Amino acid sequence: MAKIKVMDELLSNKIAAGEVVERPASVVKELVENAIDANSTSIQIELVEAGLQKIEVTDNGDGMVREDAELSFSRHATSKLSSEHELFRIRSLGFRGEALASIAAVSKIWMQTSTGIDRGTVLTMEGGKRILVQDGPLRKGTIIRVEQLFFNTPARLKHVKSIQTELGYSIDLINRLALSYPGVAFTLIHNGQTLLQTSGRGSLQQVAAAIYGTATAKQLVAFAAENEDFKISGLTTQPAITRASKNYLTVLVNGRWVKHFGLNRAIEEAYHTYLPIGRFPITLLSIELDPLLSDVNVHPAKHQIRISKEKELELFVTKTIREAIRSRQEIPKVQAPK
Numbered sequence: 004m005a006k007i008k009v010m011d012e013l014l015s016n017k018i019a020a021g022e023v024v025e026r027p028a029s030v031v032k033e034l035v036e037n038a039i040d041a042n043s044t045s046i047q048i049e050l051v052e053a054g055l056q057k058i059e060v061t062d063n064g065d066g067m068v069r070e071d072a073e074l075s076f077s078r079h080a081t082s083k084l085s086s087e088h089e090l091f092r093i094r095s096l097g098f099r100g101e102a103l104a105s106i107a108a109v110s111k112i113w114m115q116t117s118t119g120i121d122r123g124t125v126l127t128m129e130g131g132k133r134i135l136v137q138d139g140p141l142r143k144g145t146i147i148r149v150e151q152l153f154f155n156t157p158a159r160l161k162h163v164k165s166i167q168t169e170l171g172y173s174i175d176l177i178n179r180l181a182l183s184y185p186g187v188a189f190t191l192i193h194n195g196q197t198l199l200q201t202s203g204r205g206s207l208q209q210v211a212a213a214i215y216g217t218a219t220a221k222q223l224v225a226f227a228a229e230n231e232d233f234k235i236s237g238l239t240t241q242p243a244i245t246r247a248s249k250n251y252l253t254v255l256v257n258g259r260w261v262k263h264f265g266l267n268r269a270i271e272e273a274y275h276t277y278l279p280i281g282r283f284p285i286t287l288l289s290i291e292l293d294p295l296l297s298d299v300n301v302h303p304a305k306h307q308i309r310i311s312k313e314k315e316l317e318l319f320v321t322k323t324i325r326e327a328i329r330s331r332q333e334i335p336k337v338q339a340p341k
């Protein structure tokens with residue numbers, strides 16, 4: 004007798020959730036990236052107990068019509084990709100169409116969304132099952148509230164660390180997203196307390212000041228350079244300002260925060276003789292390249308990336324940052340006339 008069965012969608016979503024939804028911060032990442040993809044200019048993230056009790060993301064983006072709102076929780080349902088051809092030319096943060104399905108499989112969700120034109124929709128889900136769909140207000144944008152994360156996956160819940168540690172992951176994430184999108188106003192609230200607020204008025208320096216403090220932000224040097232394959236820009240500290248961890252290095256490729264060992268090393272290399280061992284700069288490095296030169300479809304969380312001409316890019320980064328910090332250092336300090 005044959006033994007193989009195709010699993011139902013509820014079960015397969017729950018399994019897929021294991022890769023996408025590791026901890027509260029993974030939910031925050033997916034929801035905020037969706038808000039960014041929906042052209043939001045203002046995104047508020049509210050957490051209760053580091054997101055274990057509640058994660059609520061409110062955006063003022065495009066919103067969804069009823070049909071899309073209902074489809075959005077199905078796996079492989081996406082508005083961002085419709086052909087294989089497009090897969091290699093991705094500009095949006097999402098494209099796999101599985102985040103909402105995965106999050107819904109392991110939590111209780113309330114969503115309100117509207118395009119501001121059609122009727123609004125309120126929808127609730129529990130453990131991947133749709134519970135309710137009804138009319139909602141006509142406010143343009145989307146609010147998604149995720150409660151009781153991992154309520155039906157006890158093993159995953161056990162792996163969650165302390166509130167402080169989990170909150171740390173979300174703060175770190177929002178800091179990086181705020182640096183990546185200075186044109187978006189971010190507000191992060193935890194247990195009723197505002198932890199970060201950016202204006203969304205477009206100045207990277209301002210965002211850096213909100214995150215690192217004004218004194219440190221003043222020490223940041225801007226850099227920018229371009230060759231036929233890559234356009235790079237960003238901010239980096241002068242060698243006098245250092246940190247004890249690489250956590251302050253943020254690398255963006257076409258607006259996506261990625262973890263890339265070679266590019267981190269390229270940044271460090273620029274400081275080669277300037278920094279003591281074990282000390283690192285604060286750097287935001289933004290790289291624009293033809294999507295055909297990169298592949299982000301390495302892991303469902305999309306933190307990893309493969310880049311063609313990687314070595315050339317790394318050398319270019321080192322050279323550009325080194326020149327930026329050198330030129331700043333060589334400028335003689337002129338005393339203001341009394």
Ligand code: ADP
Binds near residue numbers: 062076080102103144
């Ligand atoms: P992906 O982002 O990979 O497309 P998701 O599961 O994260 O997959 O989202 C599914 C779809 O739901 C998106 O493609 C988008 O059309 C819609 N969506 C999700 N969040 C929002 C939002 N905040 N505003 C507007 N549309 C959204």
Ligand code: MG
Binds near residue numbers: 033036037096102103
């Ligand atoms: Mg998404």
